[in-house]
Amino acid sequence: MKLTNRSKVVSNKKMSLKEKLYLPAIAQGMGITLKHAVRNLVKGVPSVQYPEEQRPRAIIWRGQHVLKRDDEGRERCTACGLCAVACPAEAITMTAAERTKDEKHLYREEKYAEIYEIDMLRCIFCGMCEEACPKQAIFLTDRLVDVEMIRQNFVYGKDKLVEKIEQRIDISERQKKTY
Numbered sequence: 752m753k754l755t756n757r758s759k760v761v762s763n764k765k766m767s768l769k770e771k772l773y774l775p776a777i778a779q780g781m782g783i784t785l786k787h788a789v790r791n792l793v794k795g796v797p798s799v800q801y802p803e804e805q806r807p808r809a810i811i812w813r814g815q816h817v818l819k820r821d822d823e824g825r826e827r828c829t830a831c832g833l834c835a836v837a838c839p840a841e842a843i844t845m846t847a848a849e850r851t852k853d854e855k856h857l858y859r860e861e862k863y864a865e866i867y868e869i870d871m872l873r874c875i876f877c878g879m880c881e882e883a884c885p886k887q888a889i890f891l892t893d894r895l896v897d898v899e900m901i902r903q904n905f906v907y908g909k910d911k912l913v914e915k916i917e918q919r920i921d922i923s924e925r926q927k928k929t930y
């Protein structure tokens with residue numbers, strides 16, 4: 752569901768012959784890579800063997816989002832759309848649904864997000880969604896978004912965003928707002 756009209760359709764400009772060949776751009780890119788590689792070798796800059804090796808991140812790192820559950824395990828999100836409206840990158844979309852009386856143990860509010868998606872390729876990890884949420888339902892965490900080879904896999908749905916009941920995500924440091 753589209754919640755704002757901020758997005759613009761861009762038209763691709765016509766490419767020149769040089770651009771169509773790609774080779775000059777590839778050579779230019781390789782040149783930059785080589786320049787950095789040589790400079791780092793000369794300076795003895797250590798390499799981090801990511802993902803096996805990771806540098807420590809701050810406890811308030813703005814990484815992959817989590818959709819929180821309350822103490823009883825119910826999803827906190829009420830699909831109000833405020834996070835999507837606040838998002839400068841238009842990365843969030845959702846579809847709301849009414850909770851039935853048999854679903855009271857699943858969703859805290861009468862309305863919930865049947866579909867909730869964040870496009871991680873659009874997201875700039877600014878934290879505005881977290882700021883906008885009146886239900887303390889969405890938080891950024893110190894987790895990194897997985898590497899993917901297919902663009903569509905970067906659109907995270909509820910299966911990846913909602914925390915597992917038996918595997919809660921600690922967001923207490925972000926809640927302190929000491930940053």
Ligand code: SF4
Pocket residue numbers: 834837838839840841842843869873874875876877878879880881
């Ligand atoms: S962190 Fe910022 S860009 Fe990413 S989904 Fe939230 S509001 Fe949008």
Ligand code: SF4
Pocket residue numbers: 827828829830831832833834835883884885886887888889
């Ligand atoms: S995460 Fe928060 S702001 Fe976003 S739709 Fe759910 S309740 Fe509203």
